[in-house]
Amino acid sequence: LASAPAVHAAQPALRWRLASSFPKALDALHAAAEQVAQQVSAATGGRFQIQVFAANEIVPPFGVLDAVREGTVECGHSASYYYIGKDPTFAFDCAMPFGLNSRQQNAWLVDGGGMALMRELFAGYNIVNFPCGNTGAQMGGWFRREIRSVADLKGLKMRIGGYAGQVVSRLGVVPQQIPGADVYPALEKGAIDAAEWVGPYDDLKLGFYKVAPYYYYPGWAEAGPQLSLYVNRQGFDALPAEYRQILESACAAAHVAMQARYDARNPAAMKKLIEGGAQLRMFPRDILLACQKEAFALYRETAAANPQFRKVFEPWNRFRSEQHLWTRIAENSVDAFVGRHPVE
Amino acid sequence: LASAPAVHAAQPALRWRLASSFPKALDALHAAAEQVAQQVSAATGGRFQIQVFAANEIVPPFGVLDAVREGTVECGHSASYYYIGKDPTFAFDCAMPFGLNSRQQNAWLVDGGGMALMRELFAGYNIVNFPCGNTGAQMGGWFRREIRSVADLKGLKMRIGGYAGQVVSRLGVVPQQIPGADVYPALEKGAIDAAEWVGPYDDLKLGFYKVAPYYYYPGWAEAGPQLSLYVNRQGFDALPAEYRQILESACAAAHVAMQARYDARNPAAMKKLIEGGAQLRMFPRDILLACQKEAFALYRETAAANPQFRKVFEPWNRFRSEQHLWTRIAENSVDAFVGRHPVE
Numbered sequence: 001l002a003s004a005p006a007v008h009a010a011q012p013a014l015r016w017r018l019a020s021s022f023p024k025a026l027d028a029l030h031a032a033a034e035q036v037a038q039q040v041s042a043a044t045g046g047r048f049q050i051q052v053f054a055a056n057e058i059v060p061p062f063g064v065l066d067a068v069r070e071g072t073v074e075c076g077h078s079a080s081y082y083y084i085g086k087d088p089t090f091a092f093d094c095a096m097p098f099g100l101n102s103r104q105q106n107a108w109l110v111d112g113g114g115m116a117l118m119r120e121l122f123a124g125y126n127i128v129n130f131p132c133g134n135t136g137a138q139m140g141g142w143f144r145r146e147i148r149s150v151a152d153l154k155g156l157k158m159r160i161g162g163y164a165g166q167v168v169s170r171l172g173v174v175p176q177q178i179p180g181a182d183v184y185p186a187l188e189k190g191a192i193d194a195a196e197w198v199g200p201y202d203d204l205k206l207g208f209y210k211v212a213p214y215y216y217y218p219g220w221a222e223a224g225p226q227l228s229l230y231v232n233r234q235g236f237d238a239l240p241a242e243y244r245q246i247l248e249s250a251c252a253a254a255h256v257a258m259q260a261r262y263d264a265r266n267p268a269a270m271k272k273l274i275e276g277g278a279q280l281r282m283f284p285r286d287i288l289l290a291c292q293k294e295a296f297a298l299y300r301e302t303a304a305a306n307p308q309f310r311k312v313f314e315p316w317n318r319f320r321s322e323q324h325l326w327t328r329i330a331e332n333s334v335d336a337f338v339g340r341h342p343v344e
Numbered sequence: 345l346a347s348a349p350a351v352h353a354a355q356p357a358l359r360w361r362l363a364s365s366f367p368k369a370l371d372a373l374h375a376a377a378e379q380v381a382q383q384v385s386a387a388t389g390g391r392f393q394i395q396v397f398a399a400n401e402i403v404p405p406f407g408v409l410d411a412v413r414e415g416t417v418e419c420g421h422s423a424s425y426y427y428i429g430k431d432p433t434f435a436f437d438c439a440m441p442f443g444l445n446s447r448q449q450n451a452w453l454v455d456g457g458g459m460a461l462m463r464e465l466f467a468g469y470n471i472v473n474f475p476c477g478n479t480g481a482q483m484g485g486w487f488r489r490e491i492r493s494v495a496d497l498k499g500l501k502m503r504i505g506g507y508a509g510q511v512v513s514r515l516g517v518v519p520q521q522i523p524g525a526d527v528y529p530a531l532e533k534g535a536i537d538a539a540e541w542v543g544p545y546d547d548l549k550l551g552f553y554k555v556a557p558y559y560y561y562p563g564w565a566e567a568g569p570q571l572s573l574y575v576n577r578q579g580f581d582a583l584p585a586e587y588r589q590i591l592e593s594a595c596a597a598a599h600v601a602m603q604a605r606y607d608a609r610n611p612a613a614m615k616k617l618i619e620g621g622a623q624l625r626m627f628p629r630d631i632l633l634a635c636q637k638e639a640f641a642l643y644r645e646t647a648a649a650n651p652q653f654r655k656v657f658e659p660w661n662r663f664r665s666e667q668h669l670w671t672r673i674a675e676n677s678v679d680a681f682v683g684r685h686p687v688e
Binding site: 039042043044045098101102103104106107108109110111112136137138139199217218219220223240241242245246248249250252253255256257259260261263264265266267268270271280282288289292296319321322323324325326327328329330331332333334335336337338339340341342343344 | 383386387388389442445446447448450451452453454455456480481482483543561562563564567584585586589590592593594596597599600601603604605607608609610611612614615624626632633636640663665666667668669670671672673674675676677678679680681682683684685686687688
C-alpha cells in the first residue's frame with residue numbers, strides 16, 4: 001500500500017542544539033538524547049531537527065543547566081544531582097540516597113505530585129524539565145580492600161559524587177571528585193581506595209576490576225537515578241503546540257529505552273567482570289544502616305535550612321515511605337523468589 | 345511570547361476507532377488508550393483523531409485482536425494473554441508465570457531481541473504491536489480460607505485466567521472463568537473459593553476483602569503483565585511516516601504512565617484493604633516451588649508441540665534466567681533493604 005503523503009510546507013522548520021552531560025563512550029546514557037532527536041525528526045518529517053553534542057563538544061558536562069537556562073543551547077540532557085551546589089533540591093529530580101527506585105521515581109513524577117514540584121524548581125532556572133532515562137539501581141562501587149564495618153570507612157578516599165559524598169563524609173570517608181578517565185590510574189596507584197561509577201555495563205569498559213576487585217552492592221546512593229531533558233523556557237514556549245507534544249512523547253520513549261538497555265546489557269557485563277576477577281560483596285548491614293541514618297539526618301538538616309528543599313522533601317518522604325513498604329510486598333517478593341530459585 | 349503558528353492543511357485528516365478490552369471502571373488500564381489518543385491528537389494539531397471505545401461498546405473484550413486483524417477497527421488496546429487459545433506464544437507479549445517483571449519485559453522487547461519475535465508473531469495476525477502499559481507485579485489473589493500447603497490446592501475452585509490457570513490445574517485447582525462483576529457474589533456464596541484479580545487499586549473497588557479476606561502474594565502468575573496497542577497492518581502502513589512515529593512515541597508515554605499510576609495508587613489502596621479486614625499472607629514456599637515447577641514443565645511441553653512457541657521460549661528463557669540473577673543483585677537488594685528498614 002502506498003503511504004498517504006504528508007506535506008509540512010506550513011510548519012516551521014527549526015534547528016535546535018542539545019548539549020549532553022555525557023560522553024559518547026557512555027553510550028547507553030548518550031543514546032537517549034540521540035533517540036529524542038531521531039523521534040522528533042521522524043515525527044515532524046525532518047522539520048524539527050535537534051543536533052546532539054556530547055559532553056565538552058560545546059558545553060562542559062556540569063555546565064548544561066546554565067547553558068540551557070541562558071539559552072546558549074535550546075536544550076540539554078543531564079543528571080540533575082550535578083547541580084546540588086546551586087540547590088540540593090535538584091537531587092529529587094535524579095537520585096536521593098536510600099530514596100526512590102526507578103519505578104517509584106516515575107510514580108512520584110507522573111501521579112504522586114512530583115512533577116509539579118520539579119517544574120516549579122526548574123521554572124526558577126528558566127527551564128522546562130522532562131524525565132529522559134534512568135539507569136536503574138547502580139552498583140555501590142569498586143574497593144581495593146574489603147569493607148567489613150563502619151570503622152573501615154574512616155579515612156577511606158573514595159570517588160563518590162553528589163549527595164552520597166556528603167552522606168559518607170559524615171562517616172569519615174574523604175570524597176574525591178575525579179574525572180572518569182583519571183579514576184583507573186588513581187585506583188591503581190592507591191591515590192584513592194574506592195570509586196563509585198555506574199553499573200556493570202559502563203564499569204566493565206573502564207576496567208576497575210583489575211585494580212580494585214571488590215565490587216559492592218546495593219547501590220544505595222543511586223537506587224534509580226533519573227536523567228532529564230532540560231528545555232529553555234522561551235524556546236519551549238515558542239514551539240508550536242504539536243512540537244511541544246512531540247518532544248514530550250519522544251522523551252518518554254527514550255526514558256523507557258535507556259533503562260531497558262541497561263537492564264538488558266548488565267547481566268552479560270557482570271558475567272565478564274566476575275570472569276575477570278571481580279569479587280561481588282554486599283555492604284555489611286551496619287554500614288547500610290549507618291549510611292541510611294546519616295542520609296536522613298542530612299535531609300532533615302537541609303530541610304530546616306532551605307524552604308525550597310523542605311517543600312519537596314516532606315511530601316516526597318511520605319510518598320517514599322509508602323512506596324518502600326508496598327514494593328516490599330508485591331514486586332520485591334516475586335523478584336526475590338525467582339532470584340533465589342533459579343530455573344535452568 | 346507568541347507561539348509560532350503551525351498549519352497542517354496538507355496533512356491527512358484521519359479518524360480511527362480504538363477498541364479497548366477494558367471497561368472504564370478499570371480506569372488505570374483504560375486511561376492508557378485515552379492517553380495515546382490525546383497525545384496523538386495534540387501532536388498532529390487534531391488532524392489524527394482516535395476515538396476510544398471501552399470493552400463491549402463496539403467489540404467484546406476478548407474480540408479485540410480479531411477486530412483489529414480484520415480491520416473492523418483500526419486499533420485496539422488489550423492484554424495479549426487473552427489470546428493464548430489462538431496461540432500460547434501470545435503470553436510472551438503480556439505475562440508468563442514466573443517470567444519477566446515489568447522492567448525485564450521492557451529490556452527484552454527494547455534491547456533483548458523480544459520485539460522482533462513479537463512483531464513476527466503479530467504479523468501472522470495482520471497486526472503491528474506496541475507495548476502500551478504494565479500494571480507491575482500483581483497480587484496472588486483473594487482466598488476464603490488460608491492455604492497452607494500444596495495439598496490445600498486440591499479441588500480449590502479459583503477464578504484464575506490464562507496460562508496461570510493451566511499451571512494450577514496441574515496441582516488440582518479447578519480454574520473458573522467468571523466475568524469481573526460476578527466474582528464477588530460467587531465468592532460470597534462459596535461457589536468459588538478464591539479469585540485472582542489485579543492489585544490493591546483495582547481490587548479495592550470490587551470489595552473482595554469482605555468475603556475472601558486472605559490476600560496472597562507474590563503474584564507469581566503476573567509479575568509484570570504488559571498491555572499492548574494493536575494496529576491493523578494496512579492501516580499502519582497507510583499512515584504518513586510522521587503519524588507512525590507519533591503513534592509509537594505516544595504508546596511509550598502511556599506505557600510509562602500506566603505503571604506509574606498503579607505504583608502511586610496501590611499503597612493507599614492496600615492500607616484501606618487492611619483497615620477493612622484484608623489479611624495479608626505470603627504463599628508458602630512449597631506452593632511457589634510447585635507452581636514454578638509446573639509452569640516450566642508446561643512451557644517445555646508447549647515448546648515441544650508448537651514451533652512458534654519454541655522459537656520464542658528458548659531465547660526468552662535464557663534472557664529471563666540472566667535477568668533474574670542480575671535483578672537479585674542490584675535492584676532487589678536495595679529494595680529489600682529499604683523495605684526492611686523503614687525510616688519515618
